[in-house]
Amino acid sequence: MMNEAAGNQDLRLGELLILAVLWMIFGFMLWFYLSAFHGVPVRILSSEILSAFLGSDFQTIIPNPDKHYLFQVQTNIPFKFPDGSREALGFIVNPLIFGYGLPLLFGLVMASGVSMLRKLGILLGGYVTVMLVQVWGVVWQSLKMLSFNFGSAASQVVTDAGIPSDLIALCYQLGVLILPPLAPIILWVLANWTLIEQFTGWQKNTDS
Numbered sequence: 001m002m003n004e005a006a007g008n009q010d011l012r013l014g015e016l017l018i019l020a021v022l023w024m025i026f027g028f029m030l031w032f033y034l035s036a037f038h039g040v041p042v043r044i045l046s047s048e049i050l051s052a053f054l055g056s057d058f059q060t061i062i063p064n065p066d067k068h069y070l071f072q073v074q075t076n077i078p079f080k081f082p083d084g085s086r087e088a089l090g091f092i093v094n095p096l097i098f099g100y101g102l103p104l105l106f107g108l109v110m111a112s113g114v115s116m117l118r119k120l121g122i123l124l125g126g127y128v129t130v131m132l133v134q135v136w137g138v139v140w141q142s143l144k145m146l147s148f149n150f151g152s153a154a155s156q157v158v159t160d161a162g163i164p165s166d167l168i169a170l171c172y173q174l175g176v177l178i179l180p181p182l183a184p185i186i187l188w189v190l191a192n193w194t195l196i197e198q199f200t201g202w203q204k205n206t207d208s
Contacts, residue, residue, distance in 0.1 A: 015111075016108075016111050016112070016195075017111075019107075019110070019111035020107040020108050020110075020111040021107065022107075022111075023106060023107040023108075023110040023111055024103055024104060024106065024107025024108075025107075026106075027102070027103030027104075027106030027107050027110075028100075028103040030103070030106075031099070031100075031102055031103040031106070032069075032096070035068075035069035035095075035096060035099075036063065036068040036069050038102075038127070038131075039063075039069060039071075039095050039096075039099075039134075041131055042095050042099075042131055042134040042135055042138060043061050043062075043063070043071055043095070043138075045131075045135045046061055046071070046095075046134075046135050046138040046139050046142070047060055047061040049135065049139050050073070050139060050142055050143075053139075053143070053161050053163065054075070054157060054158070054161055055161070056076060057075055057076050057077055057157045058075050058076070059074040059075055059076050059088070060074050061073050061074070061093075061138075062074065064092060069094075069095070069096060070092050070093070070094055070095075071092065071093045071094070071095055071138060072090055072091075072092055073090060073091050073092070073093055073142050074088065074090045075088060075089045075090065075146075075154075075157075076088050077089040077146075077150075077153060077154050077157055078153065079150060079151075079153070079154065089146075089150060089154060091142075091145055091149075091150070093138050093141050093142055093145075095134045095137070095138050097137070097176070097180070098133055098134040098136070098137030098138065098175060098176070098179070098180050099130050099131075099133070099134045099180070100180060100181075101126075101129075101130050101133065101180050101181060101183055101184035101185075102126060102127065102130040102184065104181070104184055104185075105122075105123070105126040105130070105184035105185075105187065105188055106123065106126075108184075108185075108188045109122050109123055109126070109188065112192055112195060113195075114192070118191075122187070122188070122191045122192075125187060125191070126184055126187055126188075129183050129184065129187055130180075130183065130184060133175070133179045133180055133183050136171070136174075136175045136179060137175035137176065137179070137180070140168060140171040140172040140174075140175045141172060141175065141176075143158055143163060143168050143172075144168050144169070144172040146158050147159075147165055147168055148165075
């Protein structure tokens with residue numbers, strides 16, 4: 001603990017930001033190239049939730065055959081395509097737009113002057129947090145697309161499931177704009193409160 005505190009005192013904000021950017025670039029490369037693997041739990045959980053919401057109108061989520069990091073949402077909803085053919089509706093969702101907080105957290109954690117064991121613990125908690133954010137995003141984007149992008153038949157399925165369009169719009173906006181950048185930052189701040197106190201100059205008075 002004393003070494004960790006000393007390391008935090010020596011670490012300046014400018015150094016932290018430079019190190020975080022460098023680690024973040026490396027993290028983005030790892031995150032992207034391993035996305036077909038770390039996206040598996042997201043796909044399974046999202047599929048289970050959509051199945052619970054939509055019942056027999058939903059089929060499954062599979063990896064896109066061309067780009068495995070993309071999800072292909074498959075339903076049993078009849079849909080007329082522009083060429084006149086009628087098949088079950090399917091569409092693509094990109095889970096990575098909800099998960100970029102993971103390499104962001106990776107950069108901040110690796111740049112922090114804490115022990116490697118603590119870094120691994122924070123990263124594990126960050127992975128779980130970002131995974132849940134991705135599940136949220138995939139589920140609500142799928143419901144948003146069914147409600148607003150594919151005509152009355154698909155929209156009626158969501159309506160019959162009892163999910164209000166206003167709720168879908170709100171949760172979709174949270175999943176796209178708020179949760180992906182905010183969740184990992186909050187986690188890092190809570191896990192590195194001593195470092196935040198050092199940078200901000202705010203500290204509890206321990207002498208009284």
